[in-house]
Amino acid sequence: MKRLLIIIGKIIVKLLRLLKRNAGNLPGIVLWHLSGHKAVSMFKVDCPIIAITGTNGKTSVTNCIAQLFEGSGNKIIINKEGNNLDTGICSLLLRHCDMKGRVKADYLILETDESHVPVVYSQLKLDTLVVLNFFRDQLDRNGEMETLIQKINGFCKTFEGNLILNGDDPNTARLGRANPQNKNVRYFHAKPYAFATQNAFEASEGRFCPFCGDALEYEYYQYSHIGKFRCAKCGFGDYEPYITAENIDLDKPVFTADGNEYSPVLNSIYNVYNMTAVAAAAKLYNIDQKVTNKVISTYTVNNGRMEKFMLGDRDTTLNLAKNPVGANMTLRVMNEMGGEKELLFVLNDNVADGLDVSWIWDINFSVFERVTRVVTSGTRAYDIAVRIKNSGYPAEKIVVCPDLDKSVETLAETPGKKFVIANYTAVQPTRAALKRYIEKRGGKAQ
Amino acid sequence: MKTLKILHMYADLLDLYGDSGNMEILDYRCRMRGITCEIDKYSVDSEIPDFSSYDLIYIGGGADLEQQHIAADLLRCREALKKAYDEGVFLFLICGGYQLMGKYYRDADGNDIPGLGLFDYYTIAPESRKKRCIGNIVIRTEITGKPVDVVGFENHGGQTNGVKSPFGKVLYGNGNCSQSEAEGYFEKNVIATYLHGPCLAKNPEISDYMISYCMNRGADSPAELAPLDDKLEIDCRKVMLNRLLNKK
Numbered sequence: 001m002k003r004l005l006i007i008i009g010k011i012i013v014k015l016l017r018l019l020k021r022n023a024g025n026l027p028g029i030v031l032w033h034l035s036g037h038k039a040v041s042m043f044k045v046d047c048p049i050i051a052i053t054g055t056n057g058k059t060s061v062t063n064c065i066a067q068l069f070e071g072s073g074n075k076i077i078i079n080k081e082g083n084n085l086d087t088g089i090c091s092l093l094l095r096h097c098d099m100k101g102r103v104k105a106d107y108l109i110l111e112t113d114e115s116h117v118p119v120v121y122s123q124l125k126l127d128t129l130v131v132l133n134f135f136r137d138q139l140d141r142n143g144e145m146e147t148l149i150q151k152i153n154g155f156c157k158t159f160e161g162n163l164i165l166n167g168d169d170p171n172t173a174r175l176g177r178a179n180p181q182n183k184n185v186r187y188f189h190a191k192p193y194a195f196a197t198q199n200a201f202e203a204s205e206g207r208f209c210p211f212c213g214d215a216l217e218y219e220y221y222q223y224s225h226i227g228k229f230r231c232a233k234c235g236f237g238d239y240e241p242y243i244t245a246e247n248i249d250l251d252k253p254v255f256t257a258d259g260n261e262y263s264p265v266l267n268s269i270y271n272v273y274n275m276t277a278v279a280a281a282a283k284l285y286n287i288d289q290k291v292t293n294k295v296i297s298t299y300t301v302n303n304g305r306m307e308k309f310m311l312g313d314r315d316t317t318l319n320l321a322k323n324p325v326g327a328n329m330t331l332r333v334m335n336e337m338g339g340e341k342e343l344l345f346v347l348n349d350n351v352a353d354g355l356d357v358s359w360i361w362d363i364n365f366s367v368f369e370r371v372t373r374v375v376t377s378g379t380r381a382y383d384i385a386v387r388i389k390n391s392g393y394p395a396e397k398i399v400v401c402p403d404l405d406k407s408v409e410t411l412a413e414t415p416g417k418k419f420v421i422a423n424y425t426a427v428q429p430t431r432a433a434l435k436r437y438i439e440k441r442g443g444k445a446q
Numbered sequence: 447m448k449t450l451k452i453l454h455m456y457a458d459l460l461d462l463y464g465d466s467g468n469m470e471i472l473d474y475r476c477r478m479r480g481i482t483c484e485i486d487k488y489s490v491d492s493e494i495p496d497f498s499s500y501d502l503i504y505i506g507g508g509a510d511l512e513q514q515h516i517a518a519d520l521l522r523c524r525e526a527l528k529k530a531y532d533e534g535v536f537l538f539l540i541c542g543g544y545q546l547m548g549k550y551y552r553d554a555d556g557n558d559i560p561g562l563g564l565f566d567y568y569t570i571a572p573e574s575r576k577k578r579c580i581g582n583i584v585i586r587t588e589i590t591g592k593p594v595d596v597v598g599f600e601n602h603g604g605q606t607n608g609v610k611s612p613f614g615k616v617l618y619g620n621g622n623c624s625q626s627e628a629e630g631y632f633e634k635n636v637i638a639t640y641l642h643g644p645c646l647a648k649n650p651e652i653s654d655y656m657i658s659y660c661m662n663r664g665a666d667s668p669a670e671l672a673p674l675d676d677k678l679e680i681d682c683r684k685v686m687l688n689r690l691l692n693k694k
Contacts, residue, residue, distance in 0.1 A: 382681050390474045
């Protein structure tokens with residue numbers, strides 16, 4: 001039966017290729033139905049699997065960890081396109097397996113959606129799970145945060161492999177206690193950076209100790225609820241970090257961990273955490289320090305994450321923000337950029353975004369510095385316009401253009417720096433619209 | 447200068463789905479009219495505030511876990527809160543805040559969390575946590591004397607029954623119960639609703655109903671609020687009404 005299903009799956013992949021269609025998810029969906037919802041159980045994987053999950057930063061960390069192994073001469077399989085549900089992973093394995101369902105590689109590096117971790121890894125043996133953070137994200141799709149954490153916590157109760165956890169996120173660090181028998185739990189941690197604060201100033205989760213219910217005490221907050229926390233009552237938060245990022249200087253940007261100095265390309269505290277998770281994985285798998293250095297100091301992203309464009313001579317930066325934490329960080333980066341600038345915000349409410357756009361009200365727009373005009377677009381162009389207006393930004397400086405191409409033209413019609421924020425399903429159409437503009441009117445894509 | 451005094455309860459705990467945005471909107475709409483809007487905050491285990499000294503009391507929605515935390519604290523405030531309500535202080539309640547003012551909330555495991563019992567309704571969560579009313583919602587309310595179509599987003603498991611005077615009639619979505627006709631609870635000084643979005647985002651008439659009520663409470667001759675330019679809000683709502691009601 002399994003063999004038959006594999007053959008059917010492979011035929012679908014071939015057909016889609018012949019039709020020049022993307023085979024990222026559909027073959028997996030078909031197999032998911034045919035296999036009684038156990039799509040990934042048909043594969044035989046003998047090599048170690050490393051899974052990366054969490055609300056923000058999955059794609060970056062997955063790609064970096066893949067580069068660590070690739071740079072060390074291993075054959076790896078990775079879901080680069082971010083097809084991170086069980087059906088997407090099934091489609092990936094279908095493309096890489098033989099007719100018996102055997103997958104040949106040295107390592108599988110899989111970005112995995114938070115809600116799909118238990119589903120996928122109850123069927124495939126997992127060597128290491130890296131958990132980056134848990135933030136409010138697409139609440140209506142994922143259900144409330146607590147439900148989501150409970151799901152992964154349930155999985156961790158019987159998991160005996162390596163757990164690499166963000167020790168500065170109480171929502172994540174609590175997973176370290178799920179299975180007291182597991183001796184392979186490791187935490188990464190970061191010392192405060194220049195903009196760390198004494199008080200939280202953005203909407204945050206996890207103010208209470210999940211074990212005893214007492215309020216958590218913070219030595220410092222880096223951003224949102226990420227920081228050095230501790231429960232005075234039960235001691236949750238007391239752990240020996242496996243790896244610590246220190247001497248963080250985002251102006252350069254540079255940080256050290258285990259005595260090694262790293263100069264990442266992207267200059268956010270956010271990225272420091274991601275790269276510290278990468279360094280932790282490198283340490284665990286004894287990756288050559290030269291390889292780790294190279295990966296961390298050269299890694300950058302060209303898929304709408306701080307991506308640069310020139311619209312004619314207008315210097316433009318595009319960044320993905322799919323939840324308030326990401327958007328608040330992006331606004332910070334935008335403000336740190338000197339001089340006047342204009343913002344284009346593209347907001348969609350497709351199923352993958354979560355149909356509920358109320359998260360935009362958790363973005364703190366009152367921090368705007370020298371933003372001279374705002375253009376809004378996407379299926380919810382008006383919602384983001386209303387949101388920004390109610391933060392006190394002058395309504396007459398807001399232009400609503402639901403049509404994406406028109407919004408890019410409107411943005412580019414005035415001189416000066418431009419910043420573009422797009423949410424999940426908006427980011428690729430926005431990139432395409434920016435490129436169309438460049439093709440027509442001149443400029444440069446990165 | 448006139449002042450509108452708001453007490454925002456449990457802002458640090460009940461703030462799912464951007465509900466704090468409602469405060470930002472009320473503040474904005476007061477400011478644009480030269481009304482000072484003072485927003486105080488109250489959270490668990492603090493000294494019981496003088497509820498009667500406020501014009502409006504606001505409670506947002508939260509995750510189930512946090513709601514239990516709050517129910518016990520709220521019971522402590524019952525008498526003072528009820529007195530304020532009897533004196534005409536406005537209560538604006540979203541989702542969890544709405545449920546907790548009723549008789550009780552029965553959670554998915556069958557445990558009753560006692561409510562404040564200010565109103566007769568009660569809420570029962572379905573046994574399956576997967577059964578939730580989630581999605582865009584449109585209701586028609588007549589609280590301002592004219593029909594207003596209010597657009598928001600609902601996300602609740604609890605089914606609320608025993609509502610005598612609902613906030614509006616459901617045109618799209620679920621409302622108080624799965625596929626029900628009525629949404630929320632209304633009295634002249636109470637709006638209780640499942641609508642997030644936040645609720646006031648594209649429904650300026652509702653904001654202004656509350657501001658007007660508060661500013662005119664106790665006044666001999668009610669004064670009209672100065673009109674504001676709500677073009678963005680109205681257009682925003684129009685887009686959603688077209689999308690939701692025309693496809694039905």
